[in-house]
Amino acid sequence: MSKLDAILRKANKEIEKLAKKQLETSKISSIPVIPEDFGAFNEMIGLPKNPNSGKPTEILNYQIEYFGAIREYHKVILNKSRKIGATETALRSIAYNCFGRYAGHNVMIVAGNRQVQADEFLERFCELFNDGFVDLKGNEFSFSDVIVSRRKSQVEFWNGTKVSTYSARPESLRGPEDVVCVYISEAAHINLVDDSKVYNALHPNVANISDADFIIESTPNGKRGFFWELFTRDNEYFKLEQSYDVSLGKLISKEFIESEKKNPTIDFEQEYCSAFTSSLNSVFKEEDVRFVEKDINRYDNLD
Numbered sequence: 001m002s003k004l005d006a007i008l009r010k011a012n013k014e015i016e017k018l019a020k021k022q023l024e025t026s027k028i029s030s031i032p033v034i035p036e037d038f039g040a041f042n043e044m045i046g047l048p049k050n051p052n053s054g055k056p057t058e059i060l061n062y063q064i065e066y067f068g069a070i071r072e073y074h075k076v077i078l079n080k081s082r083k084i085g086a087t088e089t090a091l092r093s094i095a096y097n098c099f100g101r102y103a104g105h106n107v108m109i110v111a112g113n114r115q116v117q118a119d120e121f122l123e124r125f126c127e128l129f130n131d132g133f134v135d136l137k138g139n140e141f142s143f144s145d146v147i148v149s150r151r152k153s154q155v156e157f158w159n160g161t162k163v164s165t166y167s168a169r170p171e172s173l174r175g176p177e178d179v180v181c182v183y184i185s186e187a188a189h190i191n192l193v194d195d196s197k198v199y200n201a202l203h204p205n206v207a208n209i210s211d212a213d214f215i216i217e218s219t220p221n222g223k224r225g226f227f228w229e230l231f232t233r234d235n236e237y238f239k240l241e242q243s244y245d246v247s248l249g250k251l252i253s254k255e256f257i258e259s260e261k262k263n264p265t266i267d268f269e270q271e272y273c274s275a276f277t278s279s280l281n282s283v284f285k286e287e288d289v290r291f292v293e294k295d296i297n298r299y300d301n302l303d
Contacts, residue, residue: 105180
């Protein structure tokens with residue numbers, strides 16, 4: 001038995017204990033019994049659709065790797081390519097855990113620089129349950145069975161789990177209690193000169209739960225900001241890197257990649273190869289800027 005399998009079995013026992021307690025206060029007649037396996041869970045609620053064909057697509061190996069890292073290490077930072085379905089994976093991981101490990105706690109999804117952008121993530125999250133599902137015992141559950149309250153920026157599950165969305169504004173991120181998961185999407189693209197204020201506001205929110213998840217995910221955006229610093233330095237986070245090649249021929253076609261390589265308006269290495277290069281918004285290229293140490297003998301022209 002692998003380490004991850006052992007963790008999943010232990011978690012499943014905890015889920016069974018929680019289920020008995022939840023049934024006492026729940027408005028539904030039975031608690032959904034979900035598969036331990038992440039892929040099977042997604043088959044139960046409905047597989048993601050391929051962006052090219054529109055057809056259901058099985059959960060891919062690198063998506064299972066992402067999910068497994070979250071379950072095993074809890075503090076995870078993913079340096080990713082665009083178009084590989086990382087955000088979809090993170091939302092589905094949150095959905096999976098709302099049935100067990102997150103039960104009764106708060107989940108924070110931080111996305112975008114405006115609240116309307118963050119709320120789009122909640123819409124995507126809710127869509128996972130739009131069609132309802134049949135659990136392992138053959139019981140049918142509708143959307144309203146599972147999600148009993150839905151507001152613009154928050155949903156509440158039958159078991160008391162609350163999933164809320166926030167824009168990346170430091171003043172709005174302080175204060176939530178009993179937080180079991182923080183998920184930050186596109187962390188390198190926060191529109192602040194000093195984006196460490198966002199991280200510093202969020203990090204203490206998970207201090208009271210030892211196995212709380214703190215998930216930081218982004219495409220790189222130059223050698224700056226807390227995402228770059230956390231990914232390139234030794235710290236509590238498990239580092240995971242997934243470039244475009246993990247999804248080549250799956251969610252990303254070879255033709256698309258060849259077209260993007262020729263696109264002069266993007267930094268291909270940064271957008272698709274997980275490389276921390278200088279931003280296209282920079283006035284100077286990194287290789288054109290160098291430090292030269294020199295003695296200063298005159299000070300009259302330093303105005």
